[in-house]
Amino acid sequence: MMKKHSSLPVESGHGGTTGFIRAQSKTSLERLVETSKKMGMENQLFICQDRAAKATALINGKEYLNFSTYDYLGINVHPEITEVVTQVASEFGTSSGASRLVGGERPQHRELEKGFADLYGVEDCITYVSGHAANVSTLGFLLSSRDVIFHDGLAHNSLVQGARLSGASRYSYTHNNCDDLEKKLKAHRKTHKRAVIVTEGLFSMDGNIPDLPRIIKLKKKYNCMLMVDEAHSLGVLGKTGRGVREYYGIAPIEVDIWMSTLSKTMCGCGGFIAGSRELVESLKYGSPGFVFSVGMPPVIAAACRKALEIMLREPERVHRLQHISQYFLEYARSKGLDTGAAQGYAILPVIVGDSMVSGFLSSALFKRGIYVMPVSFPAVQEGSARLRFFLSAVHEEEHVRKTLDAVVEELPKAHAVVEQYRQGHGHESQ
Ligand SMILES: Cc1ncc(COP(=O)(O)O)c(C=O)c1O
Structure with missing residues (x-):
């Protein structure tokens, strides 16, 4: 028989000692x-x-x-997606079962990642089960206390949380203001080891576009890496929906870390980071949201791959x-x-x-x-x-x-x- 621990409170419910207690006041x-x-x-x-x-x-x-859905291209429930999802579900089920590191991958994972690496013309890509986790895990893992992150004042919560987790110094520059970014770079870049500038490709609150060509100049001048979150620009900007780089005609290599969610134009769930092989390799072996989290369900990977195909085809x-x-x-x-x-x-x-x-x-x-x-x-x-x-x-x-x-x-x-x-x-x- 299990021994009853005398010091444990036994009553629960409203006002009871075992009830949920907030750490913070109401939001x-x-x-x-x-x-x-x-x-x-x-x-x-x-x-x-x-x-x-x-x-x-x-x-x-x-x-x-x-007007409350991110399905920017109206691809969700496209019959081709439904068909591929049905077929993949019957063959692979609905779960990856474990982290890809230990439980292995499915062909849909690599096909999706190759699709995005090709889309950006970069060496490789890694997918996470959530876009939020992709940002938190990437910034949190890549940077450390000797480094510095400069991010737009309206950067998405996931970018800010990732920056915080990393322990790097963090400077938020006035929204979409490259003069303020440069001021902060001038003042703080030198005293840190590595530096990353973080922006979104299309800002999610104001619907405006950053001056990416100028940010790229600043990145070079101050020897920083550049991360662009394309959550809202993929499928939206550029003649073929290839995002902010197509909008400006920028070579993909000018940006070190391309990120996007899969929950918007791609009609699925998850996020990806695309860039150099070295970057992706290091994330695959180290970033906690990938290593210690289940792989994306193959059905979702297949759905997003099909959505990407439809975007490019139409x-x-x-x-x-x-x-x-x-x-x-x-x-x-x-x-x-x-x-x-x-x-x-x-x-x-x-x-x-x-x-x-x-x-x-x-x-x-x-x-x-x-x-x-x-x-x-x-x-x-x-x-x-x-x-x-x-x-x-x-x-x-x-x-x-x-x-x-x-x-x-x-x-x-x-x-x-x-x-x-x-x-x-x-x-x-x-
Ligand atoms: C700019 C930006 N980045 C990241 C995310 C997180 O993506 P997800 O909702 O797919 O986790 C969002 C979500 O809205 C976003 O707007």
Whole structure:
């Protein structure tokens, strides 16, 4: 019989000693949800959809115009993907079963990695089961306390977490500002051993593009490596969707570490790092998110490989996406909406400033059959809360007009409701 440990608390439940205890107070997002509830808004987070999200989403049997999915080229549930996934699942199952290091690989892993190495014209590529893990694991493993990382002020959380994990010194330069980057390089590069500049190919909050040619010059001048996260630029930028290097006509070799997620244009899940053989080899033997984590399910690898094939075979999808994104930008501007620094490539913010207003506006649009999520602090700077629209090649001009006309109608109402609520509740909603 098992001995009962007398010092262990036996009661659980609310307020009980074994209940979950937070290390931190509630996040600003949780507080925002609570306030929104008091204002009578529905919580749109974690919403459950009835089928694959396309230009429209089906939620509780109701169809919504959908601007909350990263399937930029509208490839998800493509019959060719479904077919290959079915075939691979029946042969290889749905799991890799173990880390590839010890449990071995499947042909789909190497085929996918070769596909991306070829796409970037570099020697090799490694895939991880999550895009977030790819960034954390790569930066965390490659850099150490003697090194330094310079990253864009709006770099994705995974890049920042990876930088933190590495123990390297970390300098965040003003968003998309190469003058500030150079200032920081001048001040801090010399005192460190190795240095990496980290940027995204298309910024996920503002939908703008970094000045990569200038960053490359700076990288050379200050003897740094350069890492570019193409999560939102792969499939979106360039004539054939090859990303920010195609947009600028840059030789792939100018960037040391190419990264992208597989969860967006590639319609799967995971992330990759592409670059020199030496880089990939060292990650394969050392980066914890690869060594100590299961290999990507072969079905996902096969799905992403097929998505890549479709992207390259059908550049018209890229053109359609670029057209509809530019259309959105122009139409929004013509209606006097603030699209910030957006350049009209897949990510289109409509900046409203106040977090509560962005939440209320999103909720009002949802009631009108439009599904778009708000983004507020800390994801973006205080005072620059927004609705963030993700465009896809399958959106049509009519979808855009209908949506932006609704935004124009609902925005002043949202301001009025929030103002009224604030007057009644004082500081509580600030
Ligand atoms: C720029 C950027 N990098 C990395 C990631 C993480 O990718 P994943 O969601 O595929 O894990 C994201 C996710 O949205 C992202 O926007």
